Amino acid sequence: MATEQNNLPDIISHCKEYGFIFPSSDIYDGLSAVYDYGQWGVELKKNIKDIWWKSMVYMHENIVGIDSAIFMHPTIWKASGHVDNFSDPMIDNLDSKKRYRVDHLIEGFCEQVADSNKQLADELLVKMDALLAADDFVGLKQLIVDNNMKCAVSGTCNWTDVRQFNLMFSTQLGSVAEDSDTIYLRPETAQGIFVNFLNVQKTGRMKIPFGIAQIGKAFRNEIVARGFIFRMREFEQMEMQFFVRPGTQKEWYEYWKEARMKWHLALGISASKYRFHDHVKLAHYADAACDIEFDFPMGFKEVEGIHSRTNFDLSQHQEYSKKKQMYFDNDIDEATGKPYGNYIPYVVETSIGLDRTILMVLSEAYTVEDLSTEDKKDSRVVLKFPPKLAPIKLAIFPLMKKDGLAELAREMMNEYREDFFCFYEEKDAIGKRYRRMDALGTPFCVTIDHQTKEDGTVTIRYRDSMDQERVKMSDVKAIVLNAIKS
Numbered sequence: 252m253a254t255e256q257n258n259l260p261d262i263i264s265h266c267k268e269y270g271f272i273f274p275s276s277d278i279y280d281g282l283s284a285v286y287d288y289g290q291w292g293v294e295l296k297k298n299i300k301d302i303w304w305k306s307m308v309y310m311h312e313n314i315v316g317i318d319s320a321i322f323m324h325p326t327i328w329k330a331s332g333h334v335d336n337f338s339d340p341m342i343d344n345l346d347s348k349k350r351y352r353v354d355h356l357i358e359g360f361c362e363q364v365a366d367s368n369k370q371l372a373d374e375l376l377v378k379m380d381a382l383l384a385a386d387d388f389v390g391l392k393q394l395i396v397d398n399n400m401k402c403a404v405s406g407t408c409n410w411t412d413v414r415q416f417n418l419m420f421s422t423q424l425g426s427v428a429e430d431s432d433t434i435y436l437r438p439e440t441a442q443g444i445f446v447n448f449l450n451v452q453k454t455g456r457m458k459i460p461f462g463i464a465q466i467g468k469a470f471r472n473e474i475v476a477r478g479f480i481f482r483m484r485e486f487e488q489m490e491m492q493f494f495v496r497p498g499t500q501k502e503w504y505e506y507w508k509e510a511r512m513k514w515h516l517a518l519g520i521s522a523s524k525y526r527f528h529d530h531v532k533l534a535h536y537a538d539a540a541c542d543i544e545f546d547f548p549m550g551f552k553e554v555e556g557i558h559s560r561t562n563f564d565l566s567q568h569q570e571y572s573k574k575k576q577m578y579f580d581n582d583i584d585e586a587t588g589k590p591y592g593n594y595i596p597y598v599v600e601t602s603i604g605l606d607r608t609i610l611m612v613l614s615e616a617y618t619v620e621d622l623s624t625e626d627k628k629d630s631r632v633v634l635k636f637p638p639k640l641a642p643i644k645l646a647i648f649p650l651m652k653k654d655g656l657a658e659l660a661r662e663m664m665n666e667y668r669e670d671f672f673c674f675y676e677e678k679d680a681i682g683k684r685y686r687r688m689d690a691l692g693t694p695f696c697v698t699i700d701h702q703t704k705e706d707g708t709v710t711i712r713y714r715d716s717m718d719q720e721r722v723k724m725s726d727v728k729a730i731v732l733n734a735i736k737s
């Protein structure tokens with residue numbers, strides 16, 4: 252449950268009003284659970300991708316990146332188990348015809364009753380987890396009916412049985428709609444890495460342990476898509492598959508758990524906003540798995556998964572493709588004094604949702620400050636992004652257009668834009684320009700005035716404290732560069 256009041260609706264409208272995120276196909280009233288990133292959202296997204304890529308690929312000599320195609324051979328999804336297992340238990344309301352994911356229906360009910368009867372809500376969630384773990388669909392329906400959980404649309408408790416629905420989108424390759432042409436939009440980027448394991452290992456002369464990283468789109472036909480960009484039908488993942496010697500996977504799993512939590516904390520978010528959640532029911536491919544959960548406006552929820560996937564995927568691809576997925580390890584095994592020899596590597600993966608990370612960063616940054624004085628009511632909305640994530644790093648304002656101030660500001664802009672993203676604005680009063688930059692999360696604004704022409708100083712204004720000071724124009728670049736490095 253959320254610890255504070257859920258301000259997600261305010262964040263959603265802020266994102267739309269200030270050009271971060273729009274509903275897809277907005278002029279046609281949107282498309283459910285699909286979103287477009289606007290001019291500032293796309294910068295925020297790029298900054299997060301760059302930070303992740305740098306931490307994975309540039310900071311590890313044994314990790315390289317790839318960019319595999321979204322369309323893949325359909326047998327891949329047979330081999331990976333997605334055709335048979337990538338499904339969620341669903342239930343339909345017979346009156347409204349609305350379909351619900353069973354866990355979402357029960358969780359939604361529990362959220363409602365928690366205010367008046369927290370004990371019941373907690374008990375129901377424990378029961379639900381146990382029934383889901385046991386794939387007990389009859390028991391799940393009974394839990395729904397016994398507790399009179401109603402459809403939000405029809406208001407009735409008239410339910411079908413619980414059934415499994417596959418979450419993959421399918422489409423046709425080529426012009427003839429035959430069964431053999433059916434392909435899927437990938438539901439995870441990971442399989443593009445698995446099927447390129449040997450390509451990369453051989454061409455990159457990679458030695459185990461090594462990793463392959465990828466950022467890209469994934470698609471899931473989520474039946475109940477809720478929580479803005481938390482659960483989307485088209486989203487992006489940042490995944491890394493780390494190939495290890497069999498028997499060492501537990502220690503690498505622990506290594507990546509710690510490394511990934513450190514990455515989150517380095518975003519400047521406090522440790523109290525995170526927790527690990529160990530999976531009780533493991534996916535068909537895993538021998539250990541946990542989520543990193545973040546305290547979103549709607550409560551603690553998964554932002555990243557760390558999974559020890561055994562050699563399941565590579566073994567399956569070996570079987571289905573009839574192509575060996577073996578690695579020859581010529582390191583000496585101390586126990587036998589001989590090389591480890593041929594084996595199918597084990598894999599530890601880290602998988603973080605890019606859009607969920609954006610929501611995390613936005614919810615952490617979104618702040619409403621009361622600036623009222625005795626004489627005047629006032630408030631400001633400010634996005635307190637860490638400078639390295641902020642879409643705009645520096646806004647440059649000439650106090651007025653005339654007297655050569657605009658030219659000076661343009662000169663500064665032209666010099667600085669090589670190093671970071673600057674924004675030039677000459678309209679409106681300075682106070683209004685500052686507030687607009689607060690709403691976009693710009694950490695620094697400088698104003699160029701008549702004094703600048705005399706002594707080469709500018710006013711720098713800091714977003715979070717709103718303090719202003721006079722500094723040498725030539726010092727501004729270092730101030731910004733220092734802030735975005737840390």
Ligand code: GAP
Pocket residue numbers: 438439440441471473480481482483484486487488490553554555556600602603604605606607
């Ligand atoms: N390759 C493993 C894998 O895909 P997952 O736990 O299903 O694991 C990994 O997904 C991450 O992808 C999640 O932690 C979440 O951040 C993100 N994700 C999954 N489904 C999503 C959805 N419908 N919308 C947005 N992000 C999603």
